[in-house]
Amino acid sequence: MPDLQDAWKGATEDEIVQIETIAGRPLPRFYRWFLMRMGHEMGPLAYPTADFSAPKVLECYARRMFAPNPRFLMIGYESDEMMPLHFFYDFQHSVREDARVTKSHALGGGFHHVFDTFREKLTWGSFLAFHLITLPQSCIGSFKRRDGGDLRATLDPIMESLGFVRPVETGPNCAIYRSPQASMATYSGPEGLPGYQTFRLAGQDSARLRRVLGQLGCESSLRVEVDEWRPPIVNGV
Template identity: 50%
Template structure:
């Protein structure tokens, strides 16, 4: 993960700043249990500043997390732990870990308001959320042509069929991911895929694909669509095709 981020954002190691050991210890005390190992790594690298990886309205800093609990904006609870404060006043859905849903040395990321109303699960892990966002901003979003759409197939076998197709096309996976997310890269193109983590997972993956031109993207999607168990639907081209 660290290698991926430093490759995507040259100079990031001079921008990001970690939380202090004391801040990390206080956060763990508030959580009431051992922090997921990935979150501990995140705090040690970016717990003070995320540099260019920072989100426009989400504050992941250790100081902000601690302040939210000290100011009683949120109350400590055994299952959900605040990891990012949302400053958008129109819809202030803050990010929480669901510590009862651990996954691969990390945990489920969900959003909800400070009062603990309806939650909206976003990513199975914080690692996948950060990598997906970084690849979108610093690879897919920098390519000349992008398209968005959906890949559907049998829930049990969609990714096991998609992975070999992407490998044949020369794509690699920069980090391991779970059943609700895929990240693919090659020198001239990149694709990010995600679905909401849910027990009712139906197999579809929303994708954003970037490349040199529409022809290159159509060739990639055409190869995916030739797999008998996979269907591809494109909803939008950016920029729009003439």
């Protein structure tokens, strides 16, 4: 994405201090980085219905839509009326100079944990939106390690042997793989099924994707299931 940073606009230091005061603790290093660079405007990375800007966060707290909480900090306001689940940091699960991202309704209720870190949420979403869905052929499915163990411990070496690199380091619950032939993103929630992740694999044609899936399927400890081809494959091609 050429000149991406030219479309960003950061929050002011005063706005960052105000958010830190609401949090009642030092902000995670990544969140401070995000606010300094994209706290007013995310440019093409902006979400259609979720507002992660510093002014919106401060407005919501000023209007008492959310009460300051030592564990949870609202960082993204969701305007979708059908699913108004807002984004929060969960500081009880701080990791890698960041923290878990979870979702909940403004009126309360349970929390739905979505990513181990805010950095991973932004990176995974951007890779999907600006790369994977632009490729001509893709498939969606799931991986499961049969013994319920660490899926990435099995998946990473196989992908590396197939020529894939991981351009961005992530935690155990999502991954990004890229090669000249194909690209893939995997995901599971922070409290998902052990040894299980969904995936989207994309490339120029189905033959290349089938070769990758065939190699992964040869690993006896790994179960590979494909749920959908986009676009659908006609006559097996």
